[in-house]
Amino acid sequence: MSEENISRLDINGKEIILIGTAHVSKNSAEQVKEVINREQPDSVCIELDEQRYKSITEGKKWKETDIFQVIKDRKATLLLMNLAISSFQKRMANQFGINPGQEMIQGIESAKEIDAKLVLADRDIQTTFSRIWRGIGLKGKAMLLAQVIASIFTKETISEEELEKMKSQDMIDSMLQEFTDNFPKLKKPLIDERDQYLAQKIKEAPGDKVVAVLGAAHVPGIKEQIKQDHNLEHLAKLPPKSKIPKIIGWSIPIFIIALIVYTFMTNAEAGMAQILSWVLWNGSLSALGTLIAFGHPLAVLTAFIAAPITSLEPFLAAGWFAGFVQAYFRRPNVNDFERLSDDVHSLKGFWNNKVTRVLLVVIFANIGSSIGTFIGGADVIRLFIENL
Structure with a gap:
């Protein structure tokens, strides 16, 4: 097999052997097995954190997922993105008759067979997501979410030859260049910081010989970063939350309420028109979002009632309430969770599965409410100016 x-x-x-893999390549998994058996390392490092390791070794445990807790913890968007990414990986993997991440599974199994120390070398996925999400701004979040969701429904296929080409350095460099052009702020937490973290964990792995199983995109960076020392504690820290969104979140409702109160005191009729406009724009667009997600009629009604109120309270969101109602009346069952990985392959399946339907209700109700806030707010300002 090629070296x-x-x-x-x-x-x-310390002798360190890096294996650059494609995450859905059968050849990668075979190569991992061959190299570990031949080299007999003291440690095997794999590009997984504790959470993803448990997901692979214990199963995803969809049956234990509490959809209400997902909404309460504000993780609906995160779960939707995870489903989209896993859907894309699975579709690629299905082309080649191999499970996503098979090379990591092979690394785990081969380490056990030769009694080598298994090292989970990657940074916690939640830390990486948090550092990405807090660093790309509102526009970046919208672009990233749109691109990830679009990946679910693409019919594009890739040959195994093309997949193997992804493991050549020239291809990786060009991929990273395109990635940086589209989302320049994503490269640092997603690639650069993880290169540093992975490099340090590999360097600290016990024994005189270490084999590391890595996604090919990380190999060039790790080869550079492993020459330096990195502070793992610093790289694992969650970034501080910016105060700007909180300031903006409170400033808008205070400003809108002040305008309505002032207008109402000088012209009650104009004040009532402002209130009506605020309620109708917020409520109608949030309800429309819930309808687009094929939400339960009572979820639609809940979105309409909640949106004008939650838009004035930064810590609440109309989608949460609509999502809770949707989950209550159309509660996902075990079968829905078991079908998730297959259903998210198609637009129809995505909307039909009760799990993703709840997530879509949350997200689309919130999007509608956000649009309604801007339009309704603009109309409140218009009516205020006309009344001066």
Whole structure:
């Protein structure tokens, strides 16, 4: 088997062997097994954190997912993105008759077979997501979510030859360049910081010989970063939350309420028109979003009632209330969770599955409410100016 995806390093007298893999390539999994069996390393590092390791070894445990808790913890968008990413990986994997992440599974199994120390070398996925999400701004979030969701429904296929080409350095460099052009702020937490974290964990792995199973995109960066020392504690820290969204979140409702109160005191009829406009724009567009998600009629009604109120309270969202009602009346069952990975392959399945339907209700109700806030707010300002 070709050795072009294997890099050998000597760091402080320790032999380190990096295997660059494609996450849905059968050849990658076979190569991992061959290299570990041949090299007999003291440690095997894999590009997984504790959460993803448990997901692979214990199963996803969809049956235990509490959809109400997902909404309460404000993780509907995060879960939807996870489903989209896993759907894309699974579709690619189905082309080649291999499970997503099979090379990592092979790394785990081979480490056990030769009694090598297994090292989970990647940073916690929640930390990475948090550092990405807090660093790309509102426009970046919208673009990222749109691109990830669009990936679910693409019919594009890729040949295994093309997949293997992804493991050559020239292809990786060009991919990263395109990635940086589209989402420049994503590269640092998603690639650069994880290169540093992975490099340090690999360097600290016990024994004189270490094999590391990695996504090919990380290999060039790790080869550079492993020459330096990195503070794992610093890289694992969650970034501080910006105060700007909170300031804006409170400023808008205070401003809108002040305008309505002032207008009402000078012209009660104009004040009532402002209130009506605020309620109708917020409520109608949030309800429309819920309808687009094929929400339960009572979820639609809930979105209409909640949106004008939650838009004035930064810590609440109309989608949460609509999602709770949707989950109560159309509660997902075990079958829905078991079908998730297949249903998210198509637009029809995505809307038909009760799990993703709840998530869509939450997201679309919130999007409608946000649009309604801007339009309704603009109309409140218009009526205020006309009344001066």
